[in-house]
Amino acid sequence: MKLFEIAQFLKPEELDEALRADVSAGLTSQPKTLPPKWFYDDRGSELFTEITRLEEYYPTRRERAILAARAGEIASATGARTLVELGAGSGEKTRLLLDALGASLEAYVPVDVSGEYLRDAAEKIAAEYPALAVRPVAADYERHLSRIPGGPRKLVAFLGGTIGNMVPQERHGFLSAIRATLGPDDALLLGADLVKDEKRLVRAYDDERGVTAEFNRNVLRVINARLGADFVPEAFEHVAVWDPDDEWIEMRLRSRGRQEVRVEALDLTVRFADAEEMRTEISAKFRPERLEAELDAAGYTLAGFWTDPDGDFSLTLARPQKDHDSEEMSPGRLTVG
Template sequence: MAVIDRLDDDYLRQALEHDVRTGLTATPKWLPPKWFYDETGSALFSAITHLPEYYPTRRELEILRRHVFDIAARSRADTLVELGSGTSEKTVLLLDALAAEGTLRAYTPVDVDVVTLEAAAGRLSVRYPRLELRPVRADFEAHLALLPSLLPTPGRRMVAFLGGTIGNLPPTAREVFLKELRATLRPGDMLLLGTDLVKDVARLVAAYDDALGVTAEFNRNVLRVLNRELDADFQPDAFEHVAIYDEDNEWIEMRLRAARPMRVAISALGLAVSFDEGEEIRTEISAKFREEGVAGELTRAGFAVTSRYTDPAEDFALTLASASPTGCAPPPLTASA
């Protein structure tokens, strides 16, 4: 089936140019994590999810396997929407459970990578021949308002935002994102949100600084993307991978630290960027959450938390929330472990 494409031909290029010009002329310097994910970056991240230090993917799958039928029964969604769907591997668990519940009718994966969308849709069309598949190429941060026009009108929707990706947004951006997402939903529609939880600092840092150095290569890959796409002359090996935990903000920061003074030309932008020895580029934040914090953010955005699911070690959580009617108080939170 054809991918519904809501990205203009120049959209990603303009977004990359804007982010690089804005981030690398700021003090301190930064780049958003979305630019990690070219073909090489996606392969590196897939390798990261299998590392012993990196627990989030395993824990989220564990929670889904244990609780997916309860999630399906509570949501009774006939349309599943997945933001940042990637390969849609975890989604099969949700689709199977909704099919068993007897409600499943449609699935809309949303991602910026058309090749990944087409491949995932092709696999799913074989597994679910009667499922209405509507893959959408879009930037879910920028194009949330388009979702209602792309989905079946009747029925009940569940939006899945998994993998702890919400943690890549700083608090103000999370607030805007959740409110804009709520505005696309009708009362009773559901959100399934994955969040990584606050835990021992050593375990958190290790998950982003593995012994084999896979995460370090993933981090440096953003510089290779800039070299290729913007005719830059970064030397990735001249930047050290850094992962630290910010206890005040309760998030991991990944950074690239210049090992020596250098001046980098970004020819496509007519821009030269200087680095002092030890100067850093922040390339990612990954916020870690507490139960009350997640519930508070969702409630302020117009959602009512109905269930919370965790693994036995409470490393990760899935929160199921419904879109509240305007002016209605949310029902009490119920927890499942």
């Protein structure tokens, strides 16, 4: 097996500083909040992989089905020689793209915040694709986009519907920042969940086995371990609700009774009222026309749009707009046969 080093753009002290800042701001605000990126220590990454295999959690299966049916079209349309995957995770769906891109692909750059989890996934990819240069990067892709190595004919993949974890202003900034890294021959492949029946959406984030609940509470365990807090995770109930106005799911942690939590690294004492809720994640769902409008506003031209047969999930291929674009492709709803 080829040996490689993980490019460490996210140094431990930077990660600690960001965690302290986020937790301090979130626990002193009203209502209280915590960013979803802190779910993902090694245990959090394992729990999320387990979530993707649950019957209730359809997005991963639907996205995989689209990739299985359309990866060849994506490969032909992009001719990518470098694949950069933001939030790479286990890389299970990535193999469909790697296989479709074939011998023309020269380098794979998986980017994630969890270094050890990233190393394990990258080693497996390197073993399965010995001709491919695998260059893993431990980074916060919201902060380090400009430093992530690229290459000729780059395809940036942001899969799994993670774009929905950002509020609209954050999405615009993030998509614009990716756009700034793209050359005229590069492209973005974006996975986004679509608006559907409220009951199905809530079930996907509140499974019967309680895996999502454990994933949600894992953020408290991360804060305990990293900041010397004394959260009792079991003292918080997992809640998932649909916001019809913003068209997103909110995950929250609801305090079971009045309690007081000490965060030693911040010299902070936090009080929770009985049934007080703290938001830990949003997961926005999209309509095709909204996706097109947001990508256009961030400087992209649509080059392809695909859904699964039921219209549950979508993959969008977008290219950076040229200064004088005269022919913009209109995205039609393409379905898996």
